[in-house]
Amino acid sequence: MADSGGEQTKTRDVDELLADVDDITADDGDTTTGSSTDTADRVGSREHVSRGTDQGGSGLRDRAEQMFSLRTFVVALALTAVGMALGGFAPLVGGLLGFVGVFVATFVLGLVGDRSHYPETGVASAAVAGGWSVLGNVTLIAVGLGVPLIAVNAGIGLLAGLVGHYFGRDLRDGLTREI
Incomplete structure (x- = not known):
């Protein structure tokens, strides 16, 4: 039409x-x-x-x-940033809940998307987690001790993003499959 x-x-x-x-x-x-x-x-x-x-x-x-879709990457970047920020506001456990926020954001992307977007969500979640680590540890970075911390946080963010996207895709597959 x-x-x-x-x-x-x-x-x-x-x-x-x-x-x-x-x-x-x-x-x-x-x-x-x-x-x-x-x-x-x-x-x-x-x-x-x-x-x-x-x-x-x-x-x-x-x-x-x-x-690798640039538009999907931008959407994933925005959602994971919002998830990380919302989780990071909690006192004392904000770092852990920030990664839960990344998991939830990529879970939603996997749930609503028709295709899998592992590269986009992985890069976006690692970038957001690494960026959040940079913003939270400016003093350590200035001294030179922050690089390993950034790498670990980016790795945890990558893992949380990929696992969240996987579980979202799995739930979507289970909900849409005919019995």
């Missing part, structure tokens, strides 16, 4: 926010190369480009975007 802009409309859900938006990003640059006489020709050429079956460089670009 085509709307007035000539783009193919799809059912919108949470995965549309998290998954590839190849139709939007890849087609903006490709609108001048397609046929401008018929809307069906434009939709057909966009489907051809989004499948990655053309001979140009966009096939490699599509495969790279399937492996």
Whole structure:
């Protein structure tokens, strides 16, 4: 089905926010190369480009975007930062609850996403945990003792993010599988 802009409309859900938006990003640059006489020709050429079956460089670009989506990374980064911050506000156990917040944030990403996003959630959770460690230990970093602490916190954040995403994907699979 085509709307007035000539783009193919799809059912919108949470995965549309998290998954590839190849139709939007890849087609903006490709609108001048397609046929401008018929809307069906434009939709057909966009489907051809989004499948990655053309001979140009966009096939490699599509495969790279399937492996690591920048939009998914930004969403994962924002959610894990919010989870780390909310967990980190608790006195005395804020460090531990910050990692629980990362786990919960990536769990939600795994639960609502249609595809797995392990690279995005792993990098985002490690970056947020490492960044939180930098902000919390500026004095140790200035002295030179903070680098191992940052590495350990980033590793724990990476583990919490990947495990949270795994359990979210597993629950989603269990909820959506037919009995």
